[in-house]
Amino acid sequence: MPVKEKEKALPEVVREARHPLEKWLRTDRLPHIWCSGCGLGTALSALLYAFENLGWDPDSIAVVSGIGCAGRVAGYLKLDTYHTTHGRAIPFATGLKLAKPDLHVIVFSGDGDLFAIGGNHFIHAARRNMDIAVICVNNFNYGMTGGQLGPTTPVGARTTTSPFGNFEHPFNLVHLAASAGATYVARCTTLDGRRLEKAFVEALSHKGFTFVEVLSPCPTNYGRRNRLGEALDELRYYQEHMIIRHGADPKDADIVPGKPFLVGKFVDIEKPTYLELYQEKVRELGGG
Amino acid sequence: MSTPITRRASPILSGVHFMNGDEAIAEGAIAAGCRFFAAYPITPQSEIAERLSWRLPRVGGMFIQMEDEIAAIAAILGASWAGMKSMTATSGPGFSLMMENLGLAVMTETPCVIVNVQRGAPSTGLPTLVAQGDMMQARWGSHGHYEIIALCPASPQEAFDLTVKAFALSERFRVPVLIMTDEVVGHMYERVEIPPEVPEAPRRKPKVPPEEFLPYKPEPDLVPPMACAGEGYRVHVTGLTHDERGYPDMSPEAHDRLVRRLVDKVRLFPHEYTFYEEVQLEDAEIAVVSYGISARVSLGGIELARKAGIKAGLFRLITAWPFPDEAIFRLAQRVKGIVVVELNLGQMSREVERAVRGRVPVHGVFHAGGRIHTPEEVFQGIEEVYRQCR
Numbered sequence A: 001m002p003v004k005e006k007e008k009a010l011p012e013v014v015r016e017a018r019h020p021l022e023k024w025l026r027t028d029r030l031p032h033i034w035c036s037g038c039g040l041g042t043a044l045s046a047l048l049y050a051f052e053n054l055g056w057d058p059d060s061i062a063v064v065s066g067i068g069c070a071g072r073v074a075g076y077l078k079l080d081t082y083h084t085t086h087g088r089a090i091p092f093a094t095g096l097k098l099a100k101p102d103l104h105v106i107v108f109s110g111d112g113d114l115f116a117i118g119g120n121h122f123i124h125a126a127r128r129n130m131d132i133a134v135i136c137v138n139n140f141n142y143g144m145t146g147g148q149l150g151p152t153t154p155v156g157a158r159t160t161t162s163p164f165g166n167f168e169h170p171f172n173l174v175h176l177a178a179s180a181g182a183t184y185v186a187r188c189t190t191l192d193g194r195r196l197e198k199a200f201v202e203a204l205s206h207k208g209f210t211f212v213e214v215l216s217p218c219p220t221n222y223g224r225r226n227r228l229g230e231a232l233d234e235l236r237y238y239q240e241h242m243i244i245r246h247g248a249d250p251k252d253a254d255i256v257p258g259k260p261f262l263v264g265k266f267v268d269i270e271k272p273t274y275l276e277l278y279q280e281k282v283r284e285l286g287g288g
Numbered sequence B: 001m002s003t004p005i006t007r008r009a010s011p012i013l014s015g016v017h018f019m020n021g022d023e024a025i026a027e028g029a030i031a032a033g034c035r036f037f038a039a040y041p042i043t044p045q046s047e048i049a050e051r052l053s054w055r056l057p058r059v060g061g062m063f064i065q066m067e068d069e070i071a072a073i074a075a076i077l078g079a080s081w082a083g084m085k086s087m088t089a090t091s092g093p094g095f096s097l098m099m100e101n102l103g104l105a106v107m108t109e110t111p112c113v114i115v116n117v118q119r120g121a122p123s124t125g126l127p128t129l130v131a132q133g134d135m136m137q138a139r140w141g142s143h144g145h146y147e148i149i150a151l152c153p154a155s156p157q158e159a160f161d162l163t164v165k166a167f168a169l170s171e172r173f174r175v176p177v178l179i180m181t182d183e184v185v186g187h188m189y190e191r192v193e194i195p196p197e198v199p200e201a202p203r204r205k206p207k208v209p210p211e212e213f214l215p216y217k218p219e220p221d222l223v224p225p226m227a228c229a230g231e232g233y234r235v236h237v238t239g240l241t242h243d244e245r246g247y248p249d250m251s252p253e254a255h256d257r258l259v260r261r262l263v264d265k266v267r268l269f270p271h272e273y274t275f276y277e278e279v280q281l282e283d284a285e286i287a288v289v290s291y292g293i294s295a296r297v298s299l300g301g302i303e304l305a306r307k308a309g310i311k312a313g314l315f316r317l318i319t320a321w322p323f324p325d326e327a328i329f330r331l332a333q334r335v336k337g338i339v340v341v342e343l344n345l346g347q348m349s350r351e352v353e354r355a356v357r358g359r360v361p362v363h364g365v366f367h368a369g370g371r372i373h374t375p376e377e378v379f380q381g382i383e384e385v386y387r388q389c390r
Ligand SMILES: Cc1ncc(C[n+]2csc(CCOP(=O)(O)OP(=O)(O)O)c2C)c(N)n1
Pocket: A067, A068, A069, A070, A071, A086, A109, A110, A111, A112, A113, A114, A137, A139, A141, A142, A143, A144, A145, A150
């Protein structure tokens, strides 16, 4: 039943009650395009709770996405949102941030977008300590284009372009982010909305380049081809295999199918950002 | 002597200077109000980036050297959406990398200026030597059907002037404007006079409150006002085909409507961006059509022709794109033959042929680049057409 009809069928009290997070959303764009059981909705609502929690003026937040299922998040947020080109959300966000330092700039995108085609931008923004928060929804494949292998697909996993199992070694994203210079690095799953929200709050309010990896089911593509069952089975898998450990060495955070994997906060440090170093010099030169 | 840069009150480097085309572009940008520059080093563009890395922090602007040209153009689009006038500069290899996001700029109607100091190509080609082989890429390099504006300076002074103009046009039309210069103009030193004041081109702002604002609803001249990040309008900006709300709309009707508007908003106003120069055309029988450094060399060939008794003159394209069809057609009605001089094997010459509609013979004097033409080569071309049309 289309959403509008469904709404009509509800008793009036229910129809009148608006969802508390609705003010963050472009409700005229709903329903969203994501499959049922997809983790993206959970990741999005955790982000909205984080916004509520932070109490920021919505006009001070800009969200930038690349292309992919995760990249569609920007389009549902009632904020200044930019749906850019595949892989280029980070440099676009860099321009936004540098040109308007008061903005809170958040990049929300997928594993393929941020780490295959956009991998170079990720490591350089981290190295510069560009003051942006990057959220990656890692579903271990390219959801939007029908489930091809990506830079986080585990060895042996089946995708539409690895019919005999993947021959490539995947990135350990938290290790990559930490090595490249990110000042805050966390990993969560969509199983745990509260932890996710907390990680988002921390990442968004932390100065400098921050990174949250969100492990998320893609039942339509990755889940189906690797016989992981329904979305719920994938979440159950997370529950059974994840080990919550803060301050663990990012090197130990590899994700191998069937083996336990680490979640938690890996990095939480302070260092000067690009903007701080730049602005200090501008003031000295009398240009500010 | 002019006042040193460090002791000036105004960001504009007014006065008379001896500078090269690259430096003039950098100063033109600052004079126009550009306060954001992102680029990746490449010869023969590096002088632009180097100068701006030193100038922008002094005027409260932002300079960043990105990890590649894809990042550079993405960053200037972000900065433009944060409300700044922004620019990037490159040469052929980097220009190729920028093509996808040039399309994003067109689709999202993002004002920005992109400089290409052309060098010998394809591929790495001739890193330090001149060519004009990217002219068609400037027109059609990104996928899809679109319209941009491209200007071709022939001297450092004009490099300054056209950079200022490029910013004004990019704000007026909300399109990327390309400065298609070349290695010789970029590196040649000449007198450049910078005026005391340069009026800053305004950005078109919403005239209604956020609740009523439709970010892609055009004004009568087909250009919509632009609400930037943090201004309270909460716009969604996407490279997907979109409706007036900025929301994705995948219908063929929406697509046709949008692409037509993006093209028409530029095409319908040629008088605002069509610039050319005519030299000795009053009595000319043969017209040389050229641009950038090749146009200056052509003047030598025209002089030789006149000495040999052939009345020749120059039509110098300042605006390469949109191509000045009308002006070229009128030219074809005044002369007996046309010679096109360019540092490629025939790019703008195709446009000239098209615009001439078979009225007069069109002859190309081409060189793939690495050096400029000699006046003699231009003269030979003039002579050949002259013989043909007698
Ligand atoms: C330059 C370019 N190449 C390829 C594509 C096609 N494409 C769109 S989304 C995508 C992959 C997205 O994967 P990911 O970032 O993991 O997002 P997901 O859909 O899994 O959330 C690809 C390859 C494109 N849009 N642009």
